[in-house]
Amino acid sequence: MPFGSWLIQWISRPFRGFGDSKRKAYMDILNSLEDTDKVMFVENGHGKKGLLVFRQKIxxxxxxxxxxxxSLMEPFPVVYKLVNKKYCDLLLKEYIIMRSVWHRNILHVRGIHFSLKGNVVIMRMDAAYNRDLYSYLRTTEGYVNKPVLDKWMKELVSAMCHVHSKGYVHGDLNYKNILLTKDLSIRVADFGSADKKSKFKLTRYDPKFLPPELNSRRLEPIPAEYDTRLIDVWGVGVVLFFALTKHHPFTESITMSATDVHGNCPGETLLYDEDRRRCSSSYAKVVGKLMDYNAARRPKLCYIIRQDYFSET
Incomplete structure (x- = not known):
């Protein structure tokens, strides 16, 4: 008997403790399998076995x-992150952190699975996104309107403030780690570089999103007195700047020498008048404060949320 036929017969047997509606949902998934699909038998950390279906590499x-x-655990689309078993500890760490910072604007993780063959570890996540922020901005004509920009600002600042309140630093925030749902809500993803604030080290990052005080010393350890949350603060600022302008800051010829030495580059100077006309005054103010070149003037995200201008939209 072909494997697919056996699988459908096996799964269609009445399950003890499962109702007809849930069993029918499982059957619908299996009946929709095509030749290009891949399936994998897995078990979780409690020994419960299941079946995962892989449709498309993202x-x-x-x-x-x-x-x-x-997944046969939930009759709705999901996303899987697969790693070789030798990276199991790193994936488990990411899973634990993402469970610890559960928030409506952070991608939800649902479980960890181990292939029965023993060579792959899988993290199961919600498939609640349409595309990443970078792809959306690159394929959308014109600029994003003010209401959507304000929505993104509030969701991203709120999500990262929550991460910091739990004692963690994301450390690799960029527009490809910001996913969008169908209604253009934000979901922060990829916590593979995240760690506790006191233990965080630069391991994986995009230099375009690294704050200036660390960009010039990437090969050196982070100073013990440095507040690593400032890495995320700057990253949020760059993401919001890109969402507004569709280009990176500091890409034009500007006098960086004085900025490097004296810190004379307040973030407010980064936005041109035409940029300000395309966003709310609150959005411009938040971007300016988060992207202050002087780290000592850059505020924490939880401070931003408490300010009146943050809600003036």
Missing amino acids: KKSGTSVIYAGA
């Missing part, structure tokens, strides 16, 4: 591969 990133798929 991207390969470093040591991991991201797939869109389906």
